[in-house]
Amino acid sequence: MISTWRRRRAGRRAAKERLQQMAETGEMELTIPNHFRCPISLDLMKDPVTLSTGITYDRQSIETWIEAGNITCPITNQVLRSVEPIPNHTIRKMIQDWCVQNKSYGIERIPTPRIPVSSMEVSEILGKITTAAKREDSDECKDLVAKIKNLAKESERNKRCIVSNGAASALSAAFEGFSIAGFDKNGVVLEEILSVLTLIFPLVDVEAKSSLGSAASLHCLVWFFESGDLSGRRNAVLVLKEIVSSDKQKLEAFAAIEGALAALFKLIREPICPTATKASLTVVYHMVESTGSSSSPSNEKIVEKFVEMGLVSLLLEVLVDCERSICEKALGVLNGICSAEIGREKAYAHALTMPVLVKKILRVSNLATEFSVSILWKLCKNETREEGTALVEALRVGAFQKLLLLLQVGCVERIKEKITDLLKLLNRYHRSTLECIDSVDFKELKRPF
Structure with missing residues (x-):
């Protein structure tokens, strides 16, 4: 069995080398049939789809054309009756057969593409998530959220479809609902929701930010900082950055939660990954940036707590050797802290x-x-x-x-x-x-x- 696999692999490698050699010497030039080429990209179609005008294109090319705001067929210039392309299975099978026939020239068979998710399917799944969240059925909700996650990972097209159908709002509302019901018993589904939310950034939905910025949701994020695993803590700080960076009230509400500042400090002191470190520094930056003569008492208290934890020393140690983005954010935080006298005193002493x-x-x-x-x-x-x-x-x-x-x-x-x-x-x-x-x-x- 192993020897057969090795012979096949050696045969494929030899075919590719032969193809390259023939191409360099001009002995052979393999021509792709015109009806297998996308009229837009002129490349071999990997996922042929047909428009209402009867013209077939590669899915990626025609979807890029439609998303740019065009409502006509690129070839016929006719107005499209429908912008939903239909998979052309006949052409796709013909292309696959042609690839197999020419495999001796190094042509690899195109894989059978997955059918993209439709708006109706996404809306149906999101509706079930909302219903399951209202019933506090964490198991069903977790399975549905995992389904959305898998669809989003399949392709950018799926992700755009999921976002455009209000996934952020539905998932955020579910997160808030399960947060109110209790973190401990709903930790698994809450973590699954967080992981999907990080896939559909940026969060521009006001309703979604409102749900995630509620008191219950913010307390849940702090719980993840303190009790979650590495991926849970990473996802929590990424979501936190999205909801508090442009909202001072939510930022102050989060800072007022017991253990919140210490949890952020720990994420910087014990880094999980560069992405989480940058997100943590960004949140801290927004907390301390307005410190100074016109700052509020709450800002000064936040700076004082961070200084007492040892943030000045930690930032200086991070700055000794770090990448550009982290360096900029760490300097931004230090700049805000040094607006306060207690911050400057710590800086002088280091x-x-x-x-x-x-x-x-x-x-x-x-x-x-x-x-x-x-x-x-x-x-x-x-x-x-x-x-x-x-x-x-x-x-x-x-x-x-x-x-x-x-x-x-x-x-x-x-x-x-x-x-x-x-x-x-x-x-x-x-x-x-x-x-x-x-x-x-x-x-x-x-x-x-």
Whole structure:
């Protein structure tokens, strides 16, 4: 049995090599029959479908054409009576037979495509999910949600159909209903719903966000942070990011839940995956971004709690070696925390603060540079220790040269004033301080002239 399989594999490999050799030497040119080609892409059709005008196209090509807003047949220019293409099984079987006949030339048989889900089927399943949720039948609801999940994973076309038929609203309402009924006994179906919601992002449905942002749903998300497995915690923080990033009230409601802030901190300290880390940092960023002179007492309390947990030290350690997106988000969070005095005090006390901030200028991205300059400005402008301590530390790691160069190569107006202010402050100690410059920071820079 094994030897037969090996012979077949060797035969296929030899056929492909022979095909390539013949193509290179010009001995053979295999021609695809015209009626097997899609009139749009001109490639061999993998899933032939026929429109109401009688013209056959490859499904992906014609659906792209229709989704662009076209209501006519590309070949005949006739207005389509129906935009639902009909599978052409006859042509598909002919193409498959042709592939088999030419397998000696390295042509692989196209697989039989799955029939895409219809709007009627999706609506029917979602209706059953809503009914099962009202009856609190977690087993039936779990099976139905798993069916939606499998359909969404089959193709992008299925996913678009599922989203357009109100899946987000139905699933979110079910999540809220089972959250009210109890997390412990409904944990399995709740986790299944979360996993499907992450497949149909972004959530633009206002009703869906309202259900997921309810008190019961938010408490359920915190429960997942504390008691869920790795996938459950990842999905929970991704959903949380979707619902609170643009809604301050929901953000404050979540922060008020006992254990919520500690759970977010743990996701950053003990990362599950880069996606979960980015989502966690994004949520924390929205919690602390408005901290400062005009911030609310709730914002200041949130920052205070995060600082007490050790978030400043954790962020600086993350910033030492991380990818661009995480770096930008971590700097954004640190910028918000350093708007508060308690945050700046922790930053002053950490040996990595100045070296890390100066290193990120001109190294990562424009956004990372802006955040780094903003944090430096806050630390140097509002220093409560012995005057000049922060400035001297910044000078020693090359802040003056980097900021000067940043002005020369160009920067956005919103940080130019801060850079100028910093250079004036640093200039007092510039000549008396030994600077350490890393030439790598300037290696890729382009002259503005």
